[in-house]
Amino acid sequence: MALRKVAVMGNPILREVAAPVPVKEIASERIQTLIGDMVETMFEYDGRGLAAPQIHESLQVVVMLWDFDAGKEAYLKVLINPEIEFLTQKTSTYAEGCLSVPGLTGDVSRPNHIRVKAYNEKGEKTEFEAQGFAATVIQHECDHLIGKLYLDRMKDLKRLGFSKEYGRFLAQETTRNPRPEGD
């Protein structure tokens, strides 16, 4: 495993549509090494998720720290060739940050209940539902696979700030109205 350089906004690789991984290649050394590098890089930079394009690999691979199950220990979730189905039109608003957009935090509203189909790191098909912040994190990471950044999803750039100022001035309002809202 190796620590990899993170591509930041402005790098065209973040705007490409990533290629799916052929399922029979998931077990290959190349993809397993990629997954290992992504995990190492995510932890090094204190991320809670990372998509392969963020380390200059235009492939549909996402790694996430999964700590959303109450009473269960956190573990790593790997999503390969993920597909998202929206189970509601209702959205929730959360503060998002991104290792590819360092130093900034902004509010994004996203559908708050989704179903995810993907392959895991062993090449097995998986399917599960996610709600709330977990649904947001998955959508954020999967957006990287279609060349989108969270800034593209923001409706109001006044809700974007440098992270320290976001914490001082903007976070309160988001916390005060953790608004599930009709959209």
Ligand code: ZN
């Ligand atoms: Zn990101």
